[in-house]
C-alpha cells in the first residue's frame with residue numbers, strides 16, 4: 264500500500280503537464296516569458312507541497328499502526344529519508360513521462376495505472392527471483408533490483424519496502440541478529456536505492472530539459488548547454504542552394520523576397536518582422552507521396568514553402584489563404600511552437616533561431632485555439648498574464664478594467680473560462696496577446712465566433728493599437744475583416760505565397776478592374792393577349808433590342824476592353840479592366856448621359872472586392888488538390 268501511495272502521487276503531475284501542452288498554455292506561458300525553470304519549479308513546489316502532506320500522513324500511519332518491520336528506528340529512519348529523497352526524483356520522472364502523451368485524457372486513463380502496476384509487477388518479480396534463486400554465486404535479484412532502481416524510479420518505494428522487510432525477516436525469523444542496528448540496514452540493495460535516488464535527481468532533470476526542448480522545437484544539444492547543430496540559416500548559403508526560386512512565381516512575391524533579403528543584410532533595417540524563405544515539412548500521413556523539393560529522399564508534405572514577407576512598422580499584415588494553406592504553421596514557427604525546416608525568421612532584429620527569449624519579449628500571440636485554463640476566471644487570466652509580463656501590481660487591476668470595458672465583457676469578468684462563450688474566450692485570448700504592448704502581435708483568426716457588434720469592437724481596438732510603431736500579422740477567413748484592418752496582405756495557397764502587396768494593388772492586379780451593371784430601359788408597349796403577335800409588339804421588341812445595342816455601343820466606346828459577362832433580359836453586366844478606367848468622373852458623366860437620354864434605368868459601377876481576388880486563389884488550391892488526388896501532380900510547386 265505504501266509503495267502504491269508513493270508511486271501514484273507524482274503521477275498526478277503528468278496529467279497537468281500534458282493538459283498544459285494540449286491547450287497550448289505551455290507555449291503561451293513560454294511566449295510570455297515563463298521559461299523552463301520558472302515553469303517547472305512552480306510545478307515542483309506545488310507537487311512537493313502535495314507530496315509532503317501525503318508523506319507526513321503515511322509516516323504517521325506507519326508509526327500509529329506499529330508495523331513491526333518499519334517502526335524499528337533505523338528502518339523508520341531509512342524509510343523516511345529515502346522517501347524524502349525520492350520525492351524530487353519521482354516528480355522529475357513523472358514530468359519526463361508526461362512527454363509520452365499528447366492528450367491529457369489518455370494520460371489520465373493510462374499513466375497512473377501503468378506506473379503503479381509496473382511498480383508492483385517489478386517488485387513481485389524481484390521478490391520472487393530473490394526467494395527462488397537464493398544461494399547462487401551471482402544474485403540475479405540484486406542485478407534486477409539495481410537495473411530497475413536506475414531506469415524505473417516508481418519501483419523504488421516498492422524495492423525499499425521489500426528490502427527493509429527482508430532485513431527484519433532474516434533477523435527475526437532466522438535469528439541472524441539480536442538487535443537490528445543501522446549497519447544491518449546497510450545492505451547493497453538499500454545502499455543502491457539511496458545512491459541511485461540521489462544521482463537520478465540531476466539525471467531526470469537533464470532528461471526533462473531534453474524532452475522539453477525537443478517538444479518545443481529545440482534540440483537535445485541546446486538543452487544540455489551544447490552547441491546546437493541547428494541549421495544556421497546563413498542567407499548566402501540559402502541563396503546558393505537555390506532557395507526561393509520557384510518557377511512561374513508572381514513578380515511581387517519575387518520582389519518581396521529580394522526586399523527581405525536586402526533588409527536582412529541591412530543592419531539599420533527597422534522592419535519588425537522579416538521572414539525569409541521559410542519552409543516547413545511534415546511527414547505525410549496518407550500513402551500518397553508529395554515529395555518536397557528540398558527533401559527528396561523522404562516522403563514529406565510541404566506545409567509552408569519558401570515563404571518570404573516583411574511586416575513594416577505600424578502595419579497590420581494580413582496572412583490569408585484557404586484552409587490548410589499554411590497560415591497557422593507560419594505563425595507557429597514564429598512562436599517557436601514548430602521548428603522551421605529551413606528559412607529565416609527575424610523579429611525586431613533578433614533571429615528566432617538564436618535569440619528566442621529576446622524575441623518573446625517583444626511578441627504577443629493570440630492563437631487560433633484559446634489556450635485558457637478552464638477553472639480560471641477571465642479577470643484572473645488577465646491579471647496572471649499581466650504579472651508574468653512584468654506589469655506593476657497596482658496597474659494590473661486598472662488594466663483588467665480597461666480591457667474588459669473596452670471589449671464589453673464586464674459581465675463575464677468573474678466567470679471561469681469554461682463558462683464563457685466562444686466569442687468571450689476569443690476576446691480574452693486577444694487581450695492576453697496585447698498585454699505589455701508587445702511590438703509584434705500575431706493574431707490567428709481573432710474574431711472567430713464573435714457577433715458583428717463584438718467584431719466591430721475588436722476591429723476598433725486593433726485599428727487603434729497598431730498606429731504607432733507596433734505591428735501585427737493577422738490571419739482571417741473574413742475578407743471584410745482583412746479589408747478593414749490590413750494595409751497589406753499575402754495570400755498563401757498550399758504553403759506558397761501566391762501574391763503579396765497592398766490590398767488596392769492586388770485588387771487592381773488580380774481583380775478584373777470594375778464591374779459595370781446597367782439596366783436598360785424597358786421599351787415594350789403594353790401587349791394585350793389578342794394582339795400579342797401584332798406588328799406593334801414586334802416593333803416594340805425591335806426597339807428594345809436597338810436600345811440594348813445603343814447601350815452596348817456606348818459602353819464599348821467608353822471601355823474598349825470591357826467584356827459582357829452576363830445578360831439577363833435588360834440587365835447587362837460588364838467586366839471592365841482597370842486600364843479602361845482612366846477617370847471616374849468621365850465614366851460617371853457618360854453613364855449619367857445615357858441615363859438622361861432614356862437609354863438606361865439604373866447603373867452600378869463597383870470595384871473588384873478582396874473576396875473575388877481571394878476566391879481566385881482559393882480555386883487554385885481546390886484545382887491543385889483535385890489534381891493531386893487524381894495523381895496528376897505530386898507537388899504543387901516544381
Ligand SMILES: Nc1ncnc2c1ncn2[C@@H]1O[C@H](COP(=O)(O)OP(=O)(O)OP(=O)(O)O)[C@@H](O)[C@H]1O
Pocket residue numbers: 545546566584585586587588589590591592593631
Ligand atoms: N503537426 C502536423 N503534422 C502534420 N501535418 C500538419 C501538422 N500541422 C499542420 N499540418 C498540415 O499542414 C497544412 C497547413 O496547416 P495550417 O494549420 O498551417 O493551415 P491554415 O492555413 O492555418 O489552415 P486553417 O485556415 O484551417 O487554420 C495542413 O495541410 C495541415 O494538415
